Amino acid sequence: MKRSLLFLFILISLKSFSQDLYPTHWWVGMNNPELQLIIHRQNVAHETVTLMKYKGVKVVRQHKMESPNYLLLDLEISKKAKPGKLEFKITNLQSPEAVSYKTFQYELKSRSTENGKTRVLGVNSSDFVYLLMPDRFSNGDPSNDRFTDLRDTDLDRNDKYARHGGDCKGVVNKLDYLKDMGVTTIWCTPLIENDMPRMKEVGYELAGFHGYWFTDHYKIDKRYGGNEAYKSMIAAAHSKGLKVIHDAVYNHVGLYHWMNLDPPAKDWINQWPEFTPPNHRDAAVFDPHGSVYDNTNMLKGWFVRHLPDLNLANTYVANYLIQNAIWLVEEFGFDGFRVDTYKYCDEQFLNNVNAALLDQYPTVTTFVEAWGHDVAANAYFVQNTMDLPFNHNAMGALDFPLCEAIHNSLTRPAEWTGGINALYLTLAEDFLYKDPMKNCLFLDNHDMNRFFSVVGEDLQKFKAGMALLLTMRGIPQLYYGDEILMKNFKNPTDQEVRLDFPGGWAGDPVNKFQASGRTKEENEAFEYIKTLANYRKKSTAIGKGKLMQYIPQNAVYTYFRYDDQQTVMVMMNTGNETRKVNTQRFNERTDGFTSVKNIITGQVLPLDQIELKPWETFIGELVK
Ligand SMILES: [Ca+2]
Ligand SMILES: [Ca+2]
Incomplete structure (x- = not known):
């Protein structure tokens, strides 16, 4: 005994x-x-x-x-x-x-022999990414909703600031729903353990349900099911031909991370005499006229009070994070990274971690959240064509400038540089990126107003946005719930755009994962995305082909996606009058074709008979 x-x-x-x-x-x-x-x-x-x-x-x-x-x-x-x-x-x-x-x-x-074969596949422009917040998407296992040995024991679906219980199993349960919609890749906001009490943010007691407050880089939060549940989720996704993007944060840790509770040395964390937030200016990183003062503040300020900023210039901290990134790939086998708060990080560290990952996993891909305020600012943080004192090596960026240009196009009249011309001009500046196809394109995300609200809950404009998202160059990303027209502005806080997916919890009064639970309008939105996304899956022109755009005329914007096998034409009327489109000036792309097949309706039309109602979008494959 x-x-x-x-x-x-x-x-x-x-x-x-x-x-x-x-x-x-x-x-x-x-x-x-x-x-x-x-x-x-x-x-x-x-x-x-x-x-x-x-x-x-x-x-x-x-x-x-x-x-x-x-x-x-x-x-x-x-x-x-x-x-x-x-x-x-x-x-x-x-x-x-x-x-x-x-x-x-x-x-x-011993290492997996499947890397690059059935796991660690990389994500590219032929994929369609679905961004979801695991706590808010679907609860597959009520037994893991709360734990008394964690610092936040609250669970309340009536409280937008509390945890709601969604998890990895919930995602697994909805893989068929996503696959059916034409999604090829899932991106979950971070699943890494956030053992933090609720923290005060802009006057509200917020829980770490979004996942960006890491407390242990080697643990998946047990409220999502822990490491094994994440492995199972990835394995289930891979077995269905879906990929997974892992959300990484290098910039900071949560207040209750061991690095902050028991720091190995003072200089593992950027120290300030009192709480000092960053200026949030991307320009402070690259401005040739900028001050050291502003640059230091941007790179070393604490994002918020409860997120200690890591000193990424410290070799030990850098080693720790680089090894962790490699560990995560080998352990879980996900396919690509999305990197959070990129512009707040030590620049050399970022290049080092990217290079180390690629050295070990040539197939793993990365796109980063630089949130550049314009194309040059965004391109600065990735591989670009500019002659600069510091050259970033990230493959692709989340395309914030293009997102803004799309919003501009769909909410403002066509003016010389505004409305649809903003989109045309933004794309013309793609010359600044080494490969704009590696950018991730989106209409909204967990930090932005819901797209349906942005376009004034106008279904035609919503479809126009989805058409752009799913036929434009780059890797398209949809934010969970947009397909069922979830709406809201982030007022008073981001939590308004992070609501539960109706039907994700047993006993929900409506289940919008099923057509029968959706309204007519919601089904129309869903079917539009599904039709386009499934067409996109097979379309080499959209998935990998080139883009040619024409200067918008009379508020009508036209572009082509094309390769040797296929040409897809997209036309969008952003004006308030019906327009018959003269396709004469598109000869260099339409020569050799006689008609065009509408991808949504299947109708075949002669090329010279396209007429667009206000805010109508036409997507067609050219026919010989
Ligand atoms: Ca749960
Ligand atoms: Ca920082």
């Missing part, structure tokens, strides 16, 4: 000990043989940690931090190393009569 109790005690202590190792485990056969292992344990710096003999693995260096609670070991894992468990011996020379001898294990696993 005593023996088994002792055994249990050892097991428990080993378990809690192993949770203080970062990364939690690693793999043999990685391109980079180096691994920096963080041991977090009280007074570990006063102890001696020795690696027992293991073929192909050695400790080449150890680092002490300001805090005695950390010891960092640089391991070298050669190609000779086989999967197994490293054994470390700890001898406490300070107090041998106390716990003088202990061992702990560290697992080296």
Whole structure:
């Protein structure tokens, strides 16, 4: 009895000990043989940690931090190393009569052989991304809704600021719904653990249900089902031919992350005498006339009071985050990254993490949230064609300037630079991007007004926006619920645009995942997106082809997507009069074709007989 109790005690202590190792485990056969292992344990710096003999693995260096609670070991894992468990011996020379001898294990696993084949596939312009907030989408497992050992124990669907219980299983349950709609890729706002109490933001007690307040980079929040549920979700998605984008945050951590609660050293976190927010100006990063003052404030200010800003110029912090990014790909096998708060991060760090990921996973893709205020500002933060003192290496950006231009097109009259001409002019500036096809295109997201509200709840304009989204260059992203015409402005806060998907919870009065639960107008919106998205799936011209646009005339905008096999023509009337379109000036794209097949209705028309009512959009495939 005593023996088994002792055994249990050892097991428990080993378990809690192993949770203080970062990364939690690693793999043999990685391109980079180096691994920096963080041991977090009280007074570990006063102890001696020795690696027992293991073929192909050695400790080449150890680092002490300001805090005695950390010891960092640089391991070298050669190609000779086989999967197994490293054994470390700890001898406490300070107090041998106390716990003088202990061992702990560290697992080296074998890597997946499926990377780039059935997992880690990368996301490209032939995909269609669905952005959802897991807490608000669907609750597949009510047993994980709340935990008394987490700091936020509230659960209240009547409170927009509280958690609502959605999870990974809920997403799995709706994969067929998404696939049927023509979605190919899911992007969940972060699922990483946010063990934070509710925090005051603009006067409201907000829960970390959006996921951007990380407290443990190696754990999926158990309210979403934990690491295994995320693995299952990704496996289920992959088995249905769907991909997954992982939402990463390098800029900050939550107040209750160990890096802030028990910092290894003061300089792991950017320190200010008092709370100092960033100026939020992308210009402060790249302005050739800018001051160091503004630049420092932008890159090192704390996003909000409860998000300590990480010092990404600190090598240890950088190593930790880069290893974590690689760990996440190998562990979960998702297909691409979306990176949050990009313009607030140390620039060299960003290039380093991107390069390290690509070195290990050539197929993994990344698009970033730079939120540049215009094309040049947005292009600055990705691979571009400009001659600059610092060259960013991110593949693609979330295309905020194009989103704004679309809003402009659909809400303002066609003027020299406004209305539909804003869209034309914004696309013309694509020359600043190295590859604009790698940008992610969207009409709204969790930080913006709902698109249906932006266009004044006008279904014609809504369809025009969806037509642009699904036929334009780049990787299109739809925000959950837009397909059922969810609306709202983010007034008083963003929570208004983050409401539950009706039908995502057992017992919901309506279920809008099913046609029978949707209104006539909602079904019309849904079917329009579904038809276009499913056409898009098979269309090489839209998925991978070129774009040619024509100067808008009489408020009618025309562009073509084309390749060797196919030509798709899109026409949009943004004026208030019906227009018969003269297609003469499009000869260089229409020559050799006689008619055009309307993708939505299937009707075939002669090319010279296209007439557009106000705000009507025509999408047709040219026919020989
Ligand atoms: Ca749940
Ligand atoms: Ca920062």
